[in-house]
Amino acid sequence: MLVITALMVAVLSVPLPALxxxxxxxxxxxxxxxxxxxxxxxxxxxxxxxKVMNSGKTAFDFYVYAAPYQVSGExxxxxxxxxxxxxxxxxxxxxxxxxYNIKPGAxxxxxxxxxxxxxxxxxxxxxxIFAQTKEDQNSNTTxxxxxxxxxxxxxxxxxxxxxxxxxxxxxxxxxxxxSTLKTEFKATNTGNTDFxxxxxxxxxxxxxxxxxxxxxxPYAILPDTTRLATNxxxxxxxxxxxxxxxxVTMLGKSYTTRRLVLVAPxxxxxxxxxxxxxxxxxxxxxxxxGRKYGRKVRKVSRR
Numbered sequence: 001m002l003v004i005t006a007l008m009v010a011v012l013s014v015p016l017p018a019l020x021x022x023x024x025x026x027x028x029x030x031x032x033x034x035x036x037x038x039x040x041x042x043x044x045x046x047x048x049x050x051k052v053m054n055s056g057k058t059a060f061d062f063y064v065y066a067a068p069y070q071v072s073g074e075x076x077x078x079x080x081x082x083x084x085x086x087x088x089x090x091x092x093x094x095x096x097x098x099x100y101n102i103k104p105g106a107x108x109x110x111x112x113x114x115x116x117x118x119x120x121x122x123x124x125x126x127x128x129i130f131a132q133t134k135e136d137q138n139s140n141t142t143x144x145x146x147x148x149x150x151x152x153x154x155x156x157x158x159x160x161x162x163x164x165x166x167x168x169x170x171x172x173x174x175x176x177x178x179s180t181l182k183t184e185f186k187a188t189n190t191g192n193t194d195f196x197x198x199x200x201x202x203x204x205x206x207x208x209x210x211x212x213x214x215x216x217x218p219y220a221i222l223p224d225t226t227r228l229a230t231n232x233x234x235x236x237x238x239x240x241x242x243x244x245x246x247x248v249t250m251l252g253k254s255y256t257t258r259r260l261v262l263v264a265p266x267x268x269x270x271x272x273x274x275x276x277x278x279x280x281x282x283x284x285x286x287x288x289x290g291r292k293y294g295r296k297v298r299k300v301s302r303r
Contacts, residue, residue, distance in 0.1 A: 028055035029062065031131060031150045038114065038156040040089075040125070046114040050152055052131050054102040061101050061134040064110055066093035069126040069153060074186065074228035080128060086223060089125035089156050092116055114156070122160040123192025124223050128153055155220075157193050165191035166221060166251055173244050173259040178266050181212075182232030183246035183257070189221040197221050197250035201231040204243045211242070221250070239264045 032051045040046060052062065068087030070079045083090075096111040112129065132149035169186040187197045196218040203212040212233040219229045231246065245258045 027058065027060050027133060027148060029053070029060075029131065029133065029148055029150055030055060031152055033152065035153040035155065038154065039159060040114060040116050040120070040156050041159045042116055042120045043118045044116050046116075047111065049109050049111050050129070051107050051109055052100070052102060052150075053107045054104055057104050059101060059103045061099065062131050063099050063134060064095055064112075064129065064131050065098070066090045066112075066127050066129050066154075069128045071222060071225060071227075074226050076225075076227050076229075084224075085121055086124055086126055088121070089114065089154060090127035093127060093129065093154070114154075120158050122158055123162065124194045125156040125158065126154065126194075126222065127156075155194060162193050163191040164193060164195050164251060165189070166195065166197075168197075168248055168250060168253075168255050169226065171246055171248050171255050171257045173246055173257055173261060175259060176262045176264070178264065179236070180232045180234050181236045181242065181244060181261060181263055182230050183244065184228060184230050185246065185248045186226060186228045187219075187221050187248070187250060188226040189223050192223050194220050194222050195251060197227075197229070197248055199229065199231045200247045200249075201233065202245045202247075203233055204245075206241060206243065208243075212236075216249075236263050 030053045032053070036048070036050075038046060054060070067080045068083045068090045070082045070084060070087060071077060072079045072082075092115050094113045094115060096113075100108050100110070102108050110131070128151045130149045130151045133147050135147070166187055166189045169188055171183070171185045173183045181203060183199070183201050185197070185199060189195065198216045198218050199214070200216050201212070201214040202210065204210050212235075214231050214233070217231055219227065221227050240263045242261050242263065243258065244261045245256065247254060247256045249255075
């Protein structure tokens, strides 16, 4: 049996709302790990396992399957149906067993294989392994029964000519923000494999005192995509003036943006603008009134 060359990663850097199964009083299903990173070669068979846990109060049946993993748009909405040259690995994943039953409080170990063909494309390959509940055939429930599923991301790099290449398109901090204080950066991957862009966000008062530090947050950038990502401070005061510094590191280079930022609700600048306009109008009216008074004085003096 060949040993899998995998690094199990416990932190998922790409948001995947569709992968999270909501627990209720009866069914609670979780997976471990939630992400796998592989190095694969053509013609090889890689074997590994993952665990499915039942944290609910009743037994249930579930089945496992693999699907493509891609993202749509700059906000990286997950897509589990679109097949590309980067998702071929979803067809190479097989399972020793596909159907399981799990008791409350128990866990099941699922064995899977990545059987690569003799010819594979260079660069990154992406898939997701899902565990999905089955409808209880003995249930008296009528109508539509929503299945629950959880998933493991599979990130693979094929041994061969790997190209890590990309560009930071922007690293912006708006000068006026209304609620949260945030930075946005946009990165494009023009290579053939994924890489991480790391964002750190530091906020200080005008005195220099640090009030927020996000630390380094990794964001996966998939090949042939552009990602728009945000890093934000939620617990910001209602009104304030701050120095904000955004640092993005990718492909061995760092890019820093520093800006003075006003945090204030929308109505405050509107009120200030109205006050300024009112003052200008009063000044104009007063000036006109003064000119009229001056003309009257000159007419009286002539008489």
